[in-house]
Amino acid sequence: MAKKLKDTRLNKMPRTAKNTQTKYQKVEAIIRQRLIDNLWRPGNMLPSEIQLATELKVSQGTVRKALNDMVSENLLFRRQGLGTFVSEHTERRALFLYFSIVGNDGSHILPESNILSCEEKLVSPLERSKLELNVGEMVVQFRRIRYFNNISTIVETITLPLEHFPGFGTEMEPPNNLFRFYQSAYGITVSKAEEHLKAVIASPEEATILNIKPGLPMLEIDRIARMLDGRPVEWRVSHCDTRNYKYISERG
Amino acid sequence: MAKKLKDTRLNKMPRTAKNTQTKYQKVEAIIRQRLIDNLWRPGNMLPSEIQLATELKVSQGTVRKALNDMVSENLLFRRQGLGTFVSEHTERRALFLYFSIVGNDGSHILPESNILSCEEKLVSPLERSKLELNVGEMVVQFRRIRYFNNISTIVETITLPLEHFPGFGTEMEPPNNLFRFYQSAYGITVSKAEEHLKAVIASPEEATILNIKPGLPMLEIDRIARMLDGRPVEWRVSHCDTRNYKYISERG
DNA sequence: CAGTGGTCTAGACCACGCG
DNA sequence: GCGTGGTCTAGACCACTGG
Numbered sequence: 001m002a003k004k005l006k007d008t009r010l011n012k013m014p015r016t017a018k019n020t021q022t023k024y025q026k027v028e029a030i031i032r033q034r035l036i037d038n039l040w041r042p043g044n045m046l047p048s049e050i051q052l053a054t055e056l057k058v059s060q061g062t063v064r065k066a067l068n069d070m071v072s073e074n075l076l077f078r079r080q081g082l083g084t085f086v087s088e089h090t091e092r093r094a095l096f097l098y099f100s101i102v103g104n105d106g107s108h109i110l111p112e113s114n115i116l117s118c119e120e121k122l123v124s125p126l127e128r129s130k131l132e133l134n135v136g137e138m139v140v141q142f143r144r145i146r147y148f149n150n151i152s153t154i155v156e157t158i159t160l161p162l163e164h165f166p167g168f169g170t171e172m173e174p175p176n177n178l179f180r181f182y183q184s185a186y187g188i189t190v191s192k193a194e195e196h197l198k199a200v201i202a203s204p205e206e207a208t209i210l211n212i213k214p215g216l217p218m219l220e221i222d223r224i225a226r227m228l229d230g231r232p233v234e235w236r237v238s239h240c241d242t243r244n245y246k247y248i249s250e251r252g
Numbered sequence: 253m254a255k256k257l258k259d260t261r262l263n264k265m266p267r268t269a270k271n272t273q274t275k276y277q278k279v280e281a282i283i284r285q286r287l288i289d290n291l292w293r294p295g296n297m298l299p300s301e302i303q304l305a306t307e308l309k310v311s312q313g314t315v316r317k318a319l320n321d322m323v324s325e326n327l328l329f330r331r332q333g334l335g336t337f338v339s340e341h342t343e344r345r346a347l348f349l350y351f352s353i354v355g356n357d358g359s360h361i362l363p364e365s366n367i368l369s370c371e372e373k374l375v376s377p378l379e380r381s382k383l384e385l386n387v388g389e390m391v392v393q394f395r396r397i398r399y400f401n402n403i404s405t406i407v408e409t410i411t412l413p414l415e416h417f418p419g420f421g422t423e424m425e426p427p428n429n430l431f432r433f434y435q436s437a438y439g440i441t442v443s444k445a446e447e448h449l450k451a452v453i454a455s456p457e458e459a460t461i462l463n464i465k466p467g468l469p470m471l472e473i474d475r476i477a478r479m480l481d482g483r484p485v486e487w488r489v490s491h492c493d494t495r496n497y498k499y500i501s502e503r504g
Numbered sequence: 505c506a507g508t509g510g511t512c513t514a515g516a517c518c519a520c521g522c523g
Numbered sequence: 524g525c526g527t528g529g530t531c532t533a534g535a536c537c538a539c540t541g542g
Contacts, residue, residue, distance in 0.1 A: 080529065192504035197494075219450060248448055301509070311531060505542085
């Protein structure tokens with residue numbers, strides 16, 4: 001790692017067949033790298049467009065395009081009259097961006113959670129492929145129940161690469177909003193996730209845990225969350241009782 | 253309807269508290285209306301940015317911003333050196349934009365389909381609320397099975413407001429790609445959809461139709477599709493056997 | 505080659521938030 | 524009032540497409 005580091009000033013080489021990256025893409029890459037390096041932390045204000053333009057020797061419009069692209073990726077947000085800021089994993093963000101379960105009436109509620117178990121172990125072949133790890137690496141795995149209005153509705157199994165989360169779960173109880181915790185405690189920002197959904201049957205164990213009938217249909221959400229550089233950072237399998245809740249998704 | 257129609261030339265009134273719409277938003281509204289009116293049809297090329305800018309008395313940059321916004325809504329697409337075009341509901345679009353079921357290995361296949369039944373009837377209260385219709389309006393409702401590689405996997409119930417689809421299903425068999433048919437035969441472009449997912453149990457009837465065991469868990473996809481002006485135009489409930497297939501969704 | 509969209513610049517003015 | 528982002532303009536040049 002750490003190849004090509006002295007790119008602070010953009011080269012003036014014309015864009016040819018061998019060099020398809022535009023100026024605003026270079027600006028974007030520089031800013032993205034600064035986020036990865038935690039040079040600007042979540043909640044911080046970035047330098048103004050003018051300052052960035054001056055520093056990087058491009059016009060304000062070019063900086064603007066780069067920033068706008070990152071805003072539409074939800075990495076940054078802007079407030080007119082104030083400035084441009086690094087996004088944080090707030091409650092609101094967790095609720096509307098990374099949590100797709102709502103009540104039958106459409107109401108958004110972030111459920112409470114309760115840890116059932118937590119262990120460190122050697123990565124299994126399936127976990128290796130899901131988290132793109134090497135043989136012999138360690139993971140932390142824990143299960144938890146999630147409650148809406150004190151009614152247990154979801155059981156989750158969460159697997160993390162121990163490399164990125166030293167001491168996770170042993171030094172303190174993981175909180176309800178995990179993404180915010182990853183960000184504040186480990187400097188890891190989840191910026192994307194892929195969810196795979198299936199319908200399954202509640203196992204006897206799940207039925208006991210959730211206090212429902214075994215054989216009840218459950219919505220399975222199998223999700224890989226990725227950090228800013230695109231590497232997987234969490235594998236989560238959630239089984240959700242969808243009698244009173246539903247998963248929502250927009251298309252188009 | 254048809255208030256405020258003579259807005260072809262943009263007014264020069266300064267943007268105040270009572271007038272928050274910017275120039276590019278006005279340009280966007282004009283172009284969107286032309287799409288709704290089928291003035292430019294799917295697949296057609298729009299006038300060049302320069303032409304639009306001249307016609308609407310704004311600069312090329314303003315037109316560009318309006319067009320780019322609509323490109324990111326998938327209403328238009330651009331090809332450098334050629335022009336800007338109205339999006340069509342092609343196979344590819346159906347497959348990647350409005351069909352979220354893929355194989356367990358991630359492969360995209362558009363299933364074949366087979367109509368089971370089709371009827372016109374008075375709208376029910378539930379259908380009224382789903383499709384935002386009035387009491388006494390008529391709908392067309394039909395069921396179909398969908399096959400992946402000749403294996404029946406999905407059973408769908410589709411409800412359409414008859415008002416927008418005169419003669420639907422009676423004059424000819426609805427084809428596999430419905431959205432393309434809505435567009436080519438009725439001038440109706442689906443531009444957005446909201447999907448609500450739950451896990452349910454296969455009913456005895458569904459089990460018979462799909463040749464599976466009753467009681468098998470099925471993924472229910474309850475979807476409202478909307479046309480360019482935002483009005484609902486199709487209600488579809490799909491029950492999918494997810495043993496060999498899965499629903500995918502990106503977040504962030 | 506001419507025409508299209510794509511990038512980049514420079515500068516003007518507006519709307520907003522805060523002191 | 525001042526600094527921020529937001530809008531708008533005008534013009535230059537590049538890259539791609541098709542004839």
